Amino acid sequence: MPEISLTPQMLDRFIGRFGKEKIAVLHSRLSLGERHDEWERIKENKAQIVIGARSAIFAPCNNLGIIIIDEEHDSSYKSESSPRYDAREVAREIATEKNIPLVLGSATPDIETFYKAEQKKITKLTLSKRANNSNLPEVEIVDLKHELAIRK
Numbered sequence: 001m002p003e004i005s006l007t008p009q010m011l012d013r014f015i016g017r018f019g020k021e022k023i024a025v026l027h028s029r030l031s032l033g034e035r036h037d038e039w040e041r042i043k044e045n046k047a048q049i050v051i052g053a054r055s056a057i058f059a060p061c062n063n064l065g066i067i068i069i070d071e072e073h074d075s076s077y078k079s080e081s082s083p084r085y086d087a088r089e090v091a092r093e094i095a096t097e098k099n100i101p102l103v104l105g106s107a108t109p110d111i112e113t114f115y116k117a118e119q120k121k122i123t124k125l126t127l128s129k130r131a132n133n134s135n136l137p138e139v140e141i142v143d144l145k146h147e148l149a150i151r152k
Contacts, residue, residue, distance in 0.1 A: 006070075006071075007025065007027055007051065007052070007053070010051055010070070011023070011025060011051055014049060014051060018048075018049060021046075021047075022047060022048045022049055023047055023048075023049045023050075023051060024038045024041050024042045024046075024047035024049070024050050024051070024052075024059070025038060025050075025051050025052055026038055026039070026042075026050060026051075026052035026053070026055060026056040026059055027052050027053040027055075027056070028053065028055070039059070039060065042059050042060055042061060043060040043062070045062055045063065048063075053076075054076065054077055054079060054087040055087075057087045057090045057091055057094070058090070064094070064098050064100055065100055066100055066101045066102075066103065067091045067094060067095050067100065067101070067102045067103070068102075068103045068105060069087070069088055069091055069102070069103070069104050069105065070105045070106075071105065071106055072088060072104035072105060072106045072109065072110060072113060073106045073108055073109055073110040073113070088104070088110075103125075104122075
């Protein structure tokens with residue numbers, strides 16, 4: 001996930017579906033002890049699902065089956081501190097090396113991802129409806145030049 005603030009919401013959904021014992025959480029707001037405990041659970045195969053922010057891509061998963069990058073367009077996947085890395089690029093390398101799927105999820109994909117999908121270099125999957133069949137928000141296209149001209 002791009003932001004730690006999204007972790008509780010995502011975590012609740014996964015716990016509801018898979019149970020707490022199968023899930024490990026990694027992010028910078030954990031204490032060193034908590035982070036160590038989660039790291040060990042992952043390393044010892046006690047957790048089958050890892051949820052976390054950017055650094056979770058380095059978790060010691062022994063039996064990796066899929067990598068999902070939610071809100072892949074978000075710039076926070078790029079580390080600004082040393083060592084600098086882009087978690088999306090690291091995920092691509094790991095997925096290629098392990099021959100596993102990489103899912104880049106976004107309602108507004110990064111332009112590079114969108115282009116690769118249009119060029120059929122990656123597979124584009126489209127969701128035709130929202131979770132819980134909720135309605136899509138209304139969208140209105142507004143010509144700002146026209147709107148500004150009216151206000152003058």
